[in-house]
Amino acid sequence: MIGSDGERYLDFGAGIAVNSLGHAHPHLVSALTEQAQKIWHTSNLFQMPGGEKLARRLADATFADKVFFTNSGAEALECAIKMARKYQSANGHPERFRVITFEGAFHGRTLATIAAGGQAKYLEGFGPKVDGFDQIAFGDHEVLDRAITPETAAILVEPIQGEGGIRSFPQACLKGMRQLCDDKGLLLIFDEVQTGVGRTGRLFAHEWAGVAPDIMAVAKGIGGGFPMGACLATDEAAKGMTAGVHGTTFGGNPLAMAVGNAVLDIVLEEGFLEHVAKAGLLLRQRLAELKDRFPDIIDEIRGEGLMLGLRTRVAPGVFVGALRAEKLVAIPAGDNVTRLLPPLIISDEELLEGVRRIEAACVALSRKPTTAGH
Numbered sequence: 001m002i003g004s005d006g007e008r009y010l011d012f013g014a015g016i017a018v019n020s021l022g023h024a025h026p027h028l029v030s031a032l033t034e035q036a037q038k039i040w041h042t043s044n045l046f047q048m049p050g051g052e053k054l055a056r057r058l059a060d061a062t063f064a065d066k067v068f069f070t071n072s073g074a075e076a077l078e079c080a081i082k083m084a085r086k087y088q089s090a091n092g093h094p095e096r097f098r099v100i101t102f103e104g105a106f107h108g109r110t111l112a113t114i115a116a117g118g119q120a121k122y123l124e125g126f127g128p129k130v131d132g133f134d135q136i137a138f139g140d141h142e143v144l145d146r147a148i149t150p151e152t153a154a155i156l157v158e159p160i161q162g163e164g165g166i167r168s169f170p171q172a173c174l175k176g177m178r179q180l181c182d183d184k185g186l187l188l189i190f191d192e193v194q195t196g197v198g199r200t201g202r203l204f205a206h207e208w209a210g211v212a213p214d215i216m217a218v219a220k221g222i223g224g225g226f227p228m229g230a231c232l233a234t235d236e237a238a239k240g241m242t243a244g245v246h247g248t249t250f251g252g253n254p255l256a257m258a259v260g261n262a263v264l265d266i267v268l269e270e271g272f273l274e275h276v277a278k279a280g281l282l283l284r285q286r287l288a289e290l291k292d293r294f295p296d297i298i299d300e301i302r303g304e305g306l307m308l309g310l311r312t313r314v315a316p317g318v319f320v321g322a323l324r325a326e327k328l329v330a331i332p333a334g335d336n337v338t339r340l341l342p343p344l345i346i347s348d349e350e351l352l353e354g355v356r357r358i359e360a361a362c363v364a365l366s367r368k369p370t371t372a373g374h
């Protein structure tokens with residue numbers, strides 16, 4: 001990235017995990033410009049081959065049978081929440097409409113998704129919070145069990161919280177949630193808006209735990225920078241969402257579908273996800289070395305694949321500022337964490353250059369002498 005000051009920056013933010021294939025990837029540019037010369041928009045009252053193709057590919061690659069395309073993550077979540085309520089209602093349980101969410105969550109900025117996220121700073125000043133969300137502590141199975149009432153429809157969770165500070169739910173926790181949902185007739189919704197489409201080294205982060213949801217919200221990386229999202233579901237979970245029950249004007253438009261298919265062409269290429277996992281391990285290993293050298297700055301390294309977080313002893317704003325001074329872009333998050341979310345196509349050389357800049361920022365912050373060779 002080149003700033004307005006003419007300086008070159010190494011992008012370890014990727015538009016908050018959006019530009020998964022970097023900026024202006026030739027395959028995406030050609031998919032978009034080719035489609036732009038054909039048709040941009042038509043109502044989804046008509047069949048759209050690009051959307052059908054992308055939906056089929058997503059269904060083939062995941063637990064899902066059905067896909068609804070949106071323009072953003074929050075809309076994908078709205079679809080997921082509506083679907084869970086409708087499922088319970090269609091099953092004769094209209095009283096089951098509440099969704100359990102977790103402290104530290106972020107699910108978007110619509111009225112329902114700020115209520116789901118439950119963070120005061122996003123709710124403040126917007127009138128009464130939308131009803132139907134019960135937020136509980138992070139990662140306490142007994143608290144979760146106790147929070148389920150006869151009105152509960154679903155559990156909604158990010159397998160790794162992004163805005164919350166790269167906080168991973170242990171695999172056992174995700175498995176426990178699946179079991180609870182099965183035992184109690186609830187739906188399990190994963191928010192993979194930030195973790196999805198290769199970011200963690202698997203197509204979707206929940207695959208690491210070997211647990212599948214009933215409904216999943218996706219966005220960000222799925223469009224590689226083109227605004228789009230998707231709500232994926234099993235036939236069973238989607239059974240109340242018959243034609244006309246939910247809808248969108250722009251979701252699934254031909255431009256988005258062309259780019260979405262082009263992103264999948266690359267992410268599903270043999271070896272791509274292995275590359276992400278390997279690059280993530282290398283980055284993590286080098287960051288661990290920095291943590292050992294700068295314990296006064298780096299407190300903890302978190303995350304999976306190329307969704308990593310550095311919990312620092314300085315405020316994330318200060319740390320991100322120090323990185324920016326070294327021409328590295330990173331993203332602050334909650335819990336004193338700075339997110340490192342480079343494009344998934346990053347080379348080892350770029351990755352190591354990023355580590356050198358993080359090291360330089362640590363040196364500047366701690367005013368410690370650098371090691372030989374740096």
Ligand SMILES: Cc1ncc(COP(=O)(O)O)c(C=O)c1O
Pocket residue numbers: 016072073074075077106107108109158162163191192193194195219220
């Ligand atoms: C986990 C998660 N869910 C939902 C959203 C909302 O997505 P959007 O901003 O596209 O509405 C975000 C955005 O940061 C996110 O990280």
